Amino acid sequence: MAEVATSATSDQLLVVIDPVARQTDGESVRIVKDVLSAGAATKVCLPEGPEEFARALTRRGSRRPVVVGDDRTLMRAVVLLHRQRELAECVLSVVPVGPALGVAHALGVPTGAVAAARAVLDGAERRLDMLVDDSDGVVLGALRIPALPAAPAGDASVRPWLRTCQSLVRTLVPARPPRETLVPAPGPARLRVEVDGVTLVDLDHPLEAVSVTPGTGGLASVEVRPASVGAEASPLLASGKTVTVTGADFRYRADAGVAGPVRRRTWTVREGAVGLVLPVR
Template identity: 75%
Template sequence: MAEVATSTTSEQLLVVVDPVARRSDGESVRIAKDVLGAGAAVKLCLPEGPEEFARALARRGSRRPVVVGDDRTLIRAVGLLHRHRELAGCPLSVVPVGGALSLARSLGIPTGTVAAARAVLDGVERRMDLMVDDSDGVVLGALRIPPVTAPPDVMDPEEEGLPARPWLRTCQSLVRTLVPAGRPSRLASAPEPGPSRLRVEVDGETLVDLHQPVEAVSVSPTASGLASVEVRPASVGAEASPLLAEARTVTVSGAHFRYRADSLVSGPVRTRTWEVREGAWGLTLPAPG
């Protein structure tokens, strides 16, 4: 892992550049480095893989971490800090670089390189809600069941620092369903055909039960410490009205199902519970006005 230190002001930044961003858009990475280096003391880390990425964050010391990369890089950084129970006390800054930036955009992060880098230097911390599931996974934006078709670059377990499974890599082309429950699959699944029979519980109360087929379930954190839940029942004749609720915990159970959380497709699982954590992490955003 290459590290380069530059010094301009007393503020200390640890800038961790995702290797995919370096390969796909080296010019934007260079611009981000120049803008950040002109306004702060920067330690630049160029990890070659997920293990080096994790080590760079773990060894940040008193430096404020800045990650340069796409939505996957942001999710990886938040997940690592959460698993080490350091997320609450470690505000994160992001310079989006890459093709998959919809999550960053939805969170209010500028997607232009110069604007994003200036927001890192001049912005303010905003506390953000997220959802944590019962396998210790995090959701920053939204989840959907069944998963919408994902782009071909959906995250690989090894790319995200999960345990390597050589037998899985060898057999993937033949047996896609052997990915353990709760782990992201390398190949995103298309929406499962036909309606699903799922039980959806919100704060312990049943919103829809197994006897009612559903077309889709979507859950996303709001700004109020609650999750917004929408269940679309399978229509018979006229289109059925969606069932709406807000809750702090959401449990989905039933036949084995997959779900897409942010850009990850996970499963199959028989049950999963998500809990909203209010103000669980800090994100640097442009100052108001």
């Protein structure tokens, strides 16, 4: 990720606290509010849902936004600012509180509530690279395409009428004690992966996984793991500004969410797109 460190510009803070953070760790939220209000002029917003969250950020004025919540809260703020075309002018801070914090910590945000709140006050802005796809979705931390789940023979998911009959039978026949069943292992995916227009792997080579992360200097780092036969196959590595994946109805995990199925998706690196306040090194 590209980084340009500058001092955080505004002492006027808009603190937007996600409802999940308030429900899961109210004590950390209270500590964060105390630390921030002791070090800066703060306005605290307690949105009850996505619409109120968006309204608070949109009406922030000259205040520097601080979002308190987990990875989904961080990504909700980044997506909103990106789609409003305001990321370039906005310096965002995040205090990780909640059940899923891997993305924020991977970006360099401190793990503890007190340390993260102090970084909001004393840290510096760093410009980080971001992936943007052709549906206007964004990726800050990592994009992963896992292997496909193997469907058992005669899977009813492809026969809606069979699903209906099975459901009817279950309502008429007394339930039996559950028996141990075998869960099918994931099967290999067949995808074409292109980096800057050059094919890295094609559809005739089964894959275990694909991962794409924003790297440095405006380039994405790409790793493709071929499906091993006998000895483990070495991963294929590449870097570039655009990554295109083509295949039959694949899903992918982008930061804190899962998207798809799609048959084709292109991600492009936006160098220095996100301004995030992080501790001074």
